Amino acid sequence: RLKTAVEMTSFLSAEVHVIPPGACNLLNSSTIYANNEVNLAEVDIYGFDYDYTLALYSNALNTMIYNTARGFLIEHFKYPEGICKYDYIPNFAARGLHYDIQKGLLMKIDAFHYIQPGTVYRGLNPVPDEEVLQLYGGTYHVPLQQDSGFYGKVKGGPKVKQFMDIFSIPEMTLLAAANDFFITNDIEYDPVHLFKDVSVSEAIGMVHLKGYMYKWVMEDLDKFILRGEETDAVLHRLVSQGKKLFLITNSPFSFVDKGMTHMVGKNWRDFFDVVIVQADKPHFFTDCIKPFRRLDGNGDLRWERIQSLEKGQIYKQGNLFDFLRLTGWRGSKVLYFGDHLYSDLADLMLRHGWRTAAIVPELEQETKVVCTDRYALNLTWLQALTGLMERLQTHRDPESKQVFQEWQSEREELRVMTKNLFNPQFGSIFRTCHNPTYFSRRLCRFSDLYMTSLSCLLNYDLSYTFYPRRTPLQHEAPLWMDQLCTGCMKTPYLEEIQAESDI
Known part of the structure; x- marks a missing residue:
């Protein structure tokens, strides 16, 4: 001894x-990592989200989202012009962070709901650990009931919001920049109202609702869409080996059509047995209210009752329960790929027993x-x-x-x-000092497999078994x-x- x-x-x-x-x-970085044993020989049906799954985007898109949302804050919400001096910081925020809405703090939380010391930011500056302890009553722990949960549905509204998708990175950066402006200039403000003005329901939301993002991408596909040829190769390989494919995305048909034509060709719909746009996930997976509607060749809505989901047709909205009834695609013979752990994967794994695969570009x-x-x-x-x-x-x-x-x-x-x-x-994004992050624990819980991009599939035989x-x-x-x-x-x-x- x-x-x-x-x-x-x-x-x-x-x-x-x-x-x-x-x-x-x-x-x-081209490896597929397994949280659960998956035998691809048993998978007959491959499903995909579109944004950040079939289509990967360049960092230039984050800059555009940030700049436009910043402009909305100034023009529509009459925020001070001085915020314009804050340019987008590409490597400031990371996916999976939490934001204390009432305190205006961006932070990293581990799998046990503890704040990692040294990772709490007010504006663009770190908050000393001693002050963090004081702010949270002598502990680094954030109670579960304060968190936003899967879909942000907390009675009275969440006190702490988790940012789980890649599109949220410019939102976090804008929140930090706006907070920093008011703090630096000693201007009194309400952090809760600031969060609402910046968030997906207002400035950031306007970028998506008004179609700016779709317009930018469609006008310069080469600038914004990455590795399209790899998506093309994956789809060709799956179809050539007799696999059925489907697409469920929240994006509109015109946007998906332009991007898929760019990556795969004008006959891209021939690859898919079912195509569903504007699905309104995660509600698509949890509600059984909205019926499917078919779009005609011009993208206009048809109103006939949908008795079957036919290849070559485009469907809008709908719900998973009708999808399962009309296709009969159930259980572990289905593997669905998406980038958002909650909106894309959680319900499919927990409620329906589908296999799930998370796309995590940060792995590279x-x-x-x-x-x-x-x-x-x-x-x-x-x-x-x-x-x-x-x-x-x-x-x-x-x-x-x-x-x-x-x-x-x-x-x-x-x-x-x-x-x-x-x-x-x-x-x-995967670890705190010694524990998995909150993001990492959810990744393990809601995905059987995870990988940098769909192109990782090209490195494996379609009868391959992944062993964790x-x-x-x-x-x-x-x-x-x-x-x-x-x-x-x-x-x-x-x-x-x-x-x-x-x-």
Whole structure:
């Protein structure tokens, strides 16, 4: 047993096993990751969302959304002209963050509803951890009942809003910029009204409702749509192997038609057995009220009763219950791809037993970071240091206490360094200091598979089985290599008790 801080330090240098050289390079952003076992041989029907699933967009779209919504704040809501000085910051916000509506704070929350220290922002500036504790009554915990839930339906309205889709990134950035303007200029304001003016129901919402986003994309498809040829290749491959395909999207037909023609060709509808536009997800999956309507060749609404969903036709609205009744497509033979964990995937997995696949474009950048030697070194050292601190804490001599404090400071520095490798403000979208993020836990809960883009399917045979890796539970951890230096030892107190019992 290690008895002194000096012995601990010697042990550290002798026993810490770094990640084998090149191991991180095995990570590949074209990999499909499995949360649950999925055998593609059993999947006969492939379903897709459109935005950020079949069509991936460039960052230029976020800038356009931000600039236009900022203009609405000034022109329609009469906000100060000075907000125009705040340009879009591409790498400020990240998906999955929470926003305290009443306090005007943007933050990152882990899977256990705890705020990650160092990731709370008021405007564009971090809030000291001591102030965060004071604001939340001496704790970092955010109660579940204050959260927006799946669809923002909380009695009296949510106090904390989670931003789950990629389209929300410019919204978060505009909220931060507007807050920063009022704070910097010492102008009194109501954070709740600011949130309502900026949110999807007002300025950001106007960008979508007035069709600006659709107009921009349709006018310059090459600028805004990425990797269209890969979408084309995926659809060709699936159809050539006899798979049935369907599309359910909230976007209007004219927009989808222009984008799919650009990516796949004017006969793109031939790939799909069913096409549904303006579906109004997530209500499409939960309500059974709206009937299907057919659109004619000009995109005009027809009013006849829908008795079947026919290939080559375009349908509007509808609901999942009629969809299931008319198609008979049920259970694990259906695999649906989408980018929004709540609106696209949650109900399909939890209520209907479909297989689900999440499109997470952020994986491309995150895996690049994880593959760096700096990340591997930081993570290995951080794990080792944590294990040693766990052992050293039982020693009460002055030397041990001093070493413990030094290690504690070094551990905090490593955490910050590791976070900054992903995003200086909020770190990885998948992890806090040591826990999964709120976003990451939902990703695991609502998706069987997740991947950077649909093109990842091209790397696998359509009879391939995805097997999730067995990751250690905490009580299994000593069996794993990264825990070699953190195994359990008898504490001095336990030894004293045993010694007394032997007398």
